[in-house]
Amino acid sequence: MIPITDMHVHTSDSPDADIPARELVARGLNMNLAGIGFVAHVDLDPEDYCYGGFKENTYNRSIELARREAANRILVLKGIEVGEPHIYEEQVKEIVDYSAYDFITGAIHSVEGAGMILGKSAYENANPLEIVERYYTETLQMVAEADMDILAHMGLFRRGLALAGLEHDFNELELWPDTILRILEIIIDRNISLELNTSGLRRRENITYPTPWILELYHRIGGTLITIGSDTHREPYVFFGLFDGRQLLIESGFKEVFCFENRIPKRMSLV
Ligand SMILES: [Zn+2]
Ligand SMILES: [Zn+2]
DSSP states (O other): OEEEEEEEEOTTTTTOOOOOOOHHHHHHHHEEEEEEEEEEEEOOOSTTTTTTOOOOHHHHHHHHHHHHHHHTEEEEEEEEEESSSSHHHHHHHOOOOOSSSSEEEEEESSSSTTBSSGGGGGGTTTTHHHHHHHHHHHHHHHHHHHHOOOOTTTTTTHHHHHHHHOOOOHHHHHHHHHHHHHHHHHHHTTTTTEEEEEEEGGTTTOOOSSOHHHHHHHHHHOOOOOEEEBBBTTTOOSTTHHHHEEEEHHTOOOOEEEEEEEEEEEEEEOO
């Protein structure tokens, strides 16, 4: 068994993904994964592509089928990925009971509301670095305020920059060292896990979110709580980059990787 639980896997219950949970379980078994942390998008920003797409009953049913398929041979965890929880958490909690989930992942998908979606259009009429700076300010606010277990894909703006053909190989640690350090200190204080998201490895930016430099800083200041996630949505990129991600964690000095069960972190040795 490979001691990795992929903690960021979208099922066909997310509007932008199309593989059923039980099929993903079969694939995970083939790869000898230790577990799969499923997520469904809960986005209440009306500008978001996945806005209003969360159907709790259908998602519950999918997870039930996945657990049946798994038959205890692989860990099946049920999570949600909440977009901008520092803004929408109150509304999200009106429709979702957090205690029914193994983990809550917090994500920044857009910055300052309408028109700032992290895609090509976001960067057309603005200074890209100003948007990136706001992305980190929003991230800081999110991790300080939101009820969440995992900080998703910090650095996702690179996808938008790369799509827009803009420069994306800068080191943000040199540009905003204080904000980024503060984000990492807060997640350590609040027991929020940093996610090493490997989906950037399959895109033209070819880098993890966060970057290896931020990952190293997190480790240096005492961060140990870390999860790994492929952000699987559809073929052909199922569980992509997990092994490279695991290697990067080891090289950065981490000894363990985590998953969450009933919102409690569980450790697994990396070596
Ligand atoms: Zn996301
Ligand atoms: Zn996701």
